[in-house]
Every structure is written in C-alpha cells, then in structure tokens.
Amino acid sequence: MAIPATLLAATGAADVQFNGDRPWDLQVHRRQFYGELLRTGSLALGDGYVRGDWDCDHLSEMISRLLKSGANRPLALQGRLFESIQWLSDQILNPQGITQSLRVGRRHYDIDPRVYEAMLGPSMAYSCGYWRHATNLDDAQEAKLHLVCKKLELKPGDRLLDVGCGWGALARVASQHYGAEVVAITISNRQASYIREKFSDTPITVGVCDYRSLPQLNLEPFDKVASIGMFEHVGRRNDRTFHQAMNDCLNPEGLMLLHTIGSASTTHRTDRWIDTHIFPGGRLPSAMQLCKGLEGILLIEDWESFGQDYERTLLSWWENFELAWPRLCQEIGQDFYRFWRYYLLSCAGYFRSRQGQLWQLVLSRADRQSTYRSIRPSSDEWISTSSPQDAADSGQECCIN
Template structure:
C-alpha cells in the first residue's frame, strides 16, 4: 500500500482529459447491462456513470469488476452518487448476467479460492501488512473515538460514536461478562472492545492481531487495564477462557480453515463458556471474492454464507442466537466516508489522489453492497453442547 503514500502533484496525470461526448458512447453489451439496473453512461441521474475516457470500456470488458475499480482510481469515470450506483448494480445481480464481460477474472477467483488455502498461517499476515498497516492516521481520522472498524448498531443511535458504543455494550451483554472472567478477543483491532470490556465489565482480556500497527496503538489505548495485546495467529493460541469474541475477523479466515477455526475456539473455551462471532455474511454461497477488493483492500479474504457457517458448526457447536443487522453497515460506511473526507486536506499531505479515489471506491461500493442486502452483518452466539444453562439473548 506504500504506493499510495506521499502526495505527488503528478497524480493529476491520473485524471484523463475529457474527450468529446460523441467518442464516449459505450459498447452495446455494456449499455444493455447498465440499463438493467437503471444506470446510464453519461446520463443525467446522480448515480449514472460519467465517462471521461473511453478506455474505461476496454478495462471493464477485459477485467470485469477489477477493471471497473482500477479505471475509477485512474480517473477514467466518476459518479455523483457512487454508493447508489453500486446499490443498483448489486440489487440487479448484474454479475449473474455477465456473458464474456470479465468472466475469466471471476472464474480465476473462484478456482483460486476452491483449490488453494489462501489463509495459511504465513499468508494470514498479508492483509495486516497491506491494509491495517497503511497508517494509523487514516483510521484515526475515519473511525470514532473507540476505533471500532466494524459495523455500528444504529437502533437508538444518531451518531457514529454512539452506534459503536451501543455495539460494544451489546456484545458484552450478549457474552454475559462478569468481573474476573478471562475474555479472548480473536482479531482485536485497535483495542476498542478490549478496553470497553476491561473498563466497564471488570474482565481480563487477551486480544490478538496480525497487524503490528494495530498492536502498537491498542497497547497504548489499553495501558493500565488488565489487557494484553499479542501479535499472533489464532491457531497458535493455548489456554482456557471463560468467553471468546471475534469481531470483523472471520472474513479473513477462509472456507478451508473454518473447521480449524471453530475447533480452536472449542479447544480454548471452557465447557460452560460463550462465543460471540460478529461477521459480515453474504446472502448466497460464492466461492470467490471481488477481484478489486482482493487486490487493493482485503487480500485473501472470503465472505461466509449462512449455509457454510451452519455446515461447519454441525456437531461442533450449538447456535444460541443469530442476529442480523446488515443494513446498519451502510450507515456506518457512509459515516466513515464523511469523516475521511473531512480529514482529507490534512491526509493529502501524505497520501496520493489515487489513494483518495481508491478509498472512496472501497467505502461507497461496500455501502451499496449492504444496502442491496447482498451483504449481511451477523452476530452469532455459540456454545458447546456441554453447557446446560439456558441462554437468553438481548437486543
């Protein structure tokens, strides 16, 4: 990700000079696909695609969604309401209608995830180096004071900070945390939940991460509390914990590692313990990820379906509660964008214009993904069969 750092005035060259409208007419196949989701090339609706250079069409035709994203980063096109554009594309399930448009890229991604374990212990650190280590300044500017990089809970909240505090507290209550208990957090981010749980519920926390930058800041934020932040992979953990939680980390596990993931949780959790899994989910099983997201944002990630989670839990763990509030993620992403854009004048001294466009594309495309309901956000409470106490969930 260092290629996006250090502002350079030559970035202006990424923005192509606008060509004449007559030369920007799209190929019929792309025009017809766009029409299916009420999108026009060079139309007047705020979610329409404004093309600045016709190379965008060859990028889409040869590389599919990867070409679509890269051509946006290069300034080949714009859209006034980018999140609404993606909502319409995803709501219409355009990928299901692709015939020869970037199809090879999709097939390659599917085969890559089916036949290779992209989330081995060695590979697990790649996403930390590529995404989470880009610079804490970006995340500090974009996130709320708790530094929560996951979906907020907006049922009663009207600010990002309140939505994240409500989410953190709901997790602690669902886990039924009690003073003196040991809590393991698999994927602790910058320590927001660990800090909240230790400070407000009196628990001892071990948080693990695969990002050096996250570890450094989390240790600072949790100083003086019974919290340890360790740089390690979940598969290397030993010990016993009363409660276990994982927020926004399961998306990096990968289908081939689901069995060992839940076996590890079973091994580490006491027989009467509780495990809360907070994860993005997808509405149907897909054995691939978006090529652009994989290349630029979350390397080697994979979103689970309900079918995949239920299958791996069979004979492993008991599902006590399954809570979906995926549409809250669109609100969270838009709030992140507002804060990022507000901070951009300062961030632009260090990061390039191409990084700005990449980050906007990332947040807006994800907002459209959740608004379309292709994307879900699940909090799943799980126990061992050995636990005899009846679980009562809260909202």
C-alpha cells in the same frame, strides 16, 4: 470506441447510464475504460475510478443498483475464465493460510494509522455499529461494544479472548466497564503497538498471533471468546479449523460471540477490486456455509442480523474521512482520496443492495448446561444501563437479563 452492447444491456437492467444526468449515472472521461470494464469487470471499475477514468455523484447508489440487477457477473470470456480459475485455486490452495493472513495485515491494517483515527472516531472500532437506537457513529459503536459484552454475559473476573482485536475497542470496554481480563490477538503489528501504548494501564494483554497458533501459547481456557469482523478472512476451507480452535479455548460453560459480514447467497464469486487491493483472500460466508462449518463443533444460541446498519456505518466513516482530508492530504497523497472513497462507498452500496449482511451469533460448546437467553435492547436507556463493573463500583446491584 462505441460502448459495447453487452455493457449497455447490463447497466440498462440496473437503470444506470453512461454519461447520463442522474446522480447515480457514470460520467466517463476515458473511452478505453469501456473495453477494460467489459473484460475485467469490478477490477476495472475500481481501478478506473481511482485513475479518474469516470466519476459518479452517488457512487453507493450506483453500486447498489448494479448489484441488485446482477450486473456483477462476468460479461466477457476473460472474466468467466478468471472466475473459474479463482474457484479452482480456492479448492486446491489455501488463500487464507497463515502466510497470506499476515500479508492482509500488512496490506490493509498497517496503513497510516491517522487514516483510521480520523475515520473511525474515538471508539477506533473498525466494524459495523449498532444503530437500533443510536443517532451518530460514536453512539452506534459504543452500543455495539456494550451489546457484545451483554450478550456474552460478561462479568468482573471473566477471562475474555478477543480474536482479531483491531485497535482494542472491545478490549477497552470489556476491561474498563465489565472488569474482564482480556487477551487480545491480531495479525497487525501496528494494531498491537497501538493497544500496548494506548491501554498500558489496563488488564489487556495483546499479541501478534494467527488463531491457528493459539495452541502454541498454552493459554488457560477462557470464560468468553469474541471475534468481531475477523471471520471474513478465515475462508471456507478453514471454517472448521477456526471453530474448533474457538471451542478448544472455551470453558465448558463459556460463550462465544461471532460478529461477521455474510453473503445473502452462497457463491464463489468475489469482488476482484476488493480482493486485489483491500482484503486479499477475503471470503464472505452465506448462512448455509456458516452453519455447515459450525455443525458438530459449536451450538448456535442466538443469531441477530442488522446488515443495513453497515451502510450507515460506512457512510459515517466516509463523512469523517472527508472532513479530515484537508489535514491528511499533505502527508498521504491525492490518489488515496479516490481510492478510499471508492472503497467505502462501494461497500456502502453492497450493503444497500442487501447482498451484504451483518450477523452476530452467540455460540456455546455442546456440553454447556446453562440456558442462554437472547438480549435485544428495547429503548435508548438500555445503551447506558450500568455494566456489572460500573454497578459494583457504585455499590448498585446489577444483573444481566
């Protein structure tokens, strides 16, 4: 079949060609792919790549070009109808309800842990690294974790609630380097089991719990609360419920750090492939939506943006995964390679396009009396500055600026 003119116009505006000779051009191997792409957009793009319908040497650049030119909009009636139905569904139903959130845990976070161990490296941090002074993934992740603790003014004896704790990266640093007592919650049974086994000798308590179930645990208020890479699963219908739950967990003088992917613009459009296969029900807030959800509940003390660091993080994850693939492929299967490549590199393209943002906010209760001063590292030495616990162990005097 001939390539539909609508597709040619959309890709042409992005300077992307079908069967061109540049690294970011698509090499199509199955002609039926064109019609599927026209009808279902990003879902067909991702599914087609996983099936082997097309290839691209520089996949992240191709995705970035398409996003910058607006080619992710529905091009056919079927796509526009689906987008309208999805918007109505989000208004009427709650795609981020408790049952659905547990489904996300099973779908994505409970896959073979060897994939994450190979990809993430020793930190096991599954969120954007902080590359301000780092030159490799491990340093970027450790810098991010220490930055979070320092922004929270974490000190020995503090009680920290880690909401959406992943594989325990922040809990590890907070307990081992800052002397905090950590309660960590996740919706993934596999993550909880990993933390219990890995950090059995540290003051970390972990539970499988949705944030909406926190009141049922009857926990004492926390000095600090952190949520890294979890807010993307909350959804705009639940924003105020989430923020109120965090407010209720905090001591009046406490601090919260929220680390989340954001959208450069307010939109109800989602990537159908990501929504279907990776993060069902995931919705990214715009700055306006984030502020609207916070208003009247928590105050913003600090807001830092470093979205371009996520492209470097994702590319580093892909490099790690590709290096480990020869030993992983015997157990996981060849199809997973293309699935995971498309996931990581298409997301890298999303951040390269700058439609994707990464924000760290420091938040406080409205009745906090202490003045908060923002923290930004100014040199390589800052990353290795002694934490309060490290300084106490060595007999040094330490303060948080």
